[in-house]
Amino acid sequence: MRRLSSRALASLYDESKERMQPSDRQDWLNLRLAKQIHFAYRHAPAVRIALDRAGVPPRHLKCIKDLERLPVTTKDDLLKLQRADPPFGGLLAVPLNSLNRIYVSPGPMFDAFGNERVRATLRSFVRRGLPKRGDIVMVSTAYHMVPAGLLVTDALDALGCTVIPAGTGQTELQVRILHDLKATAIFSFPSFVMTILQKAEEMGYDIRRDFNLRYVSGGGEKHIQLLRKIFEQKYGLVVNDSYGTADLGPVAYDCGLGTGYHYEDQEAIIEIVDPQTGKQAKPMEVGEIVVTLLSRTYPLVRFGTGDLASYTVDQCGCGRTAPRITRIMGMIGEHIRVKGMFVHMRELDEAFSGLPEVLRYQLLLKLDGHRDRIELKAETRATANRGILSELITRRCQEVFKLKIDEIEFLPSGTLAADCKKVIDTRWT
Numbered sequence: 001m002r003r004l005s006s007r008a009l010a011s012l013y014d015e016s017k018e019r020m021q022p023s024d025r026q027d028w029l030n031l032r033l034a035k036q037i038h039f040a041y042r043h044a045p046a047v048r049i050a051l052d053r054a055g056v057p058p059r060h061l062k063c064i065k066d067l068e069r070l071p072v073t074t075k076d077d078l079l080k081l082q083r084a085d086p087p088f089g090g091l092l093a094v095p096l097n098s099l100n101r102i103y104v105s106p107g108p109m110f111d112a113f114g115n116e117r118v119r120a121t122l123r124s125f126v127r128r129g130l131p132k133r134g135d136i137v138m139v140s141t142a143y144h145m146v147p148a149g150l151l152v153t154d155a156l157d158a159l160g161c162t163v164i165p166a167g168t169g170q171t172e173l174q175v176r177i178l179h180d181l182k183a184t185a186i187f188s189f190p191s192f193v194m195t196i197l198q199k200a201e202e203m204g205y206d207i208r209r210d211f212n213l214r215y216v217s218g219g220g221e222k223h224i225q226l227l228r229k230i231f232e233q234k235y236g237l238v239v240n241d242s243y244g245t246a247d248l249g250p251v252a253y254d255c256g257l258g259t260g261y262h263y264e265d266q267e268a269i270i271e272i273v274d275p276q277t278g279k280q281a282k283p284m285e286v287g288e289i290v291v292t293l294l295s296r297t298y299p300l301v302r303f304g305t306g307d308l309a310s311y312t313v314d315q316c317g318c319g320r321t322a323p324r325i326t327r328i329m330g331m332i333g334e335h336i337r338v339k340g341m342f343v344h345m346r347e348l349d350e351a352f353s354g355l356p357e358v359l360r361y362q363l364l365l366k367l368d369g370h371r372d373r374i375e376l377k378a379e380t381r382a383t384a385n386r387g388i389l390s391e392l393i394t395r396r397c398q399e400v401f402k403l404k405i406d407e408i409e410f411l412p413s414g415t416l417a418a419d420c421k422k423v424i425d426t427r428w429t
C-alpha cells in the first residue's frame with residue numbers, strides 16, 4: 001500500500017461508529033454480515049458447499065445469532081480444504097494473481113491477505129495515534145513466509161513511517177540500530193522487546209536517556225500484561241497491543257486502557273463459541289474465538305482460531321462500545337502457540353517421526369520470567385548416543401517448526417505412558 005493522504009487516513013477511522021449504541025451496533029453488524037454471506041456464497045465455492053450442506057440458504061443468515069446454524073471451520077478443516085483444492089480450498093473470492101500478498105503460516109497454511117487486512121492494522125495505529133507519520137519504526141518480527149513483519153510494514157508504509165525491517169535475532173545489532181537510527185517505536189512480540197531492552201542495559205545504555213524510543217507494540221503473547229507495567233513504568237513507553245492470528249491478521253485491539261481487546265468489527269465479526277455445541281457463549285463464559293471476515297478477498301466464515309477466551313459487553317472507560325475479549329486463556333484442539341509461533345500437533349509428530357531413536361516425547365511449555373520456555377522429555381533406547389541425538393533433535397525441531405528447544409531431558413524407555421499428553425502447557429495456570 002502506498003502512503004495515504006491525511007484525508008484517506010482520517011476516513012479509516014469513524015469515531016461515531018466506535019461509540020454507537022449497542023443496539024445500533026448490532027443492527028449495523030447484522031446488515032453487513034448478511035451482505036457478506038451473500039457475497040461469500042456467490043464467490044467462494046467452499047462457503048456455498050458449507051451452507052448447502054448445513055441446509056441454510058444465505059437469506060436465512062440475517063444476524064450474528066444465525067451464524068450458530070453453521071459449523072465452525074477449524075484450522076484443521078481449513079488445512080484439509082487447502083490440501084484437497086489448492087491453494088485456498090475454494091475460499092478465495094478473487095483471482096490468485098490479484099492478491100498483493102500470500103503468506104504461509106505453520107501447517108503449512110496459505111493465507112490470502114487483501115488490503116482490508118492492512119487497513120485493519122493501519123486502523124489500530126490511527127485509533128491510538130501511535131505510531132504516526134514521521135516515526136522511525138524498527139519492525140523486529142519475522143519477515144519470511146508469515147504475515148507479521150511485512151503486514152506491519154505495509155500498514156506503516158501507508159501511514160508514512162520510516163521502517164527498519166530488522167526481523168528477529170541479532171539482539172546486539174538491534175540495540176545498535178535502535179540507538180544509532182533513533183528509532184521511536186519497536187514492533188515485536190513483547191518478550192523480544194524486553195530481550196532487546198535488557199540487552200541494551202547490559203551494553204551500558206539507559207533506555208530513557210540514550211534512546212528516542214516512545215512506543216512498543218506487539219501481540220500474540222499472554223505475558224503482555226506482565227510486561228506492560230515494566231514497559232510503562234520502568235521505561236516510560238506507550239504500549240499498544242492487539243489480538244490476531246497468522247491466518248487473520250489483527251481482529252481485536254487494546255484501546256490503551258489494558259481492559260481487554262475490543263472487537264475490530266469494521267472488518268470482522270467475532271463470536272465466542274462453546275467448542276462442544278457451536279453456540280455463542282454468554283459474557284464471561286469461556287469459549288473459542290470464532291471469526292467471520294468481512295472480506296471481499298478471502299471471505300472466511302466462522303473460522304475457529306483455536307484460542308479460548310471470554311468477553312464482556314460492559315462499558316469501557318474509553319467510551320467505545322465494541323465488546324471486548326477479556327482474556328486469552330489458552331488453546332483448544334490441535335495447535336499450540338509458543339514463542340509467537342503456531343505449531344500444529346502434526347508438525348510435532350512429523351519432527352519426531354524423523355528421529356526413530358526417540359521412542360516417546362513430551363513437551364513442557366513454561367514461562368521463564370517473560371519468555372516462553374520449551375522443555376522436552378525424550379524417551380530413548382539405552383544405546384542411543386545422547387550427545388548426537390540432542391543435536392539432531394534441536395536441528396530437526398528448527399527445520400520443521402522453527403522453534404528452539406531450551407532443554408532436553410532424556411528418559412529411559414518405558415518412563416512415559418503410551419497415552420501421555422504430548423504437550424503440557426503450564427503457562428496459563
Ligand SMILES: [Zn+2]
Nearest residue numbers: 255316318320
Ligand atoms: Zn476501551
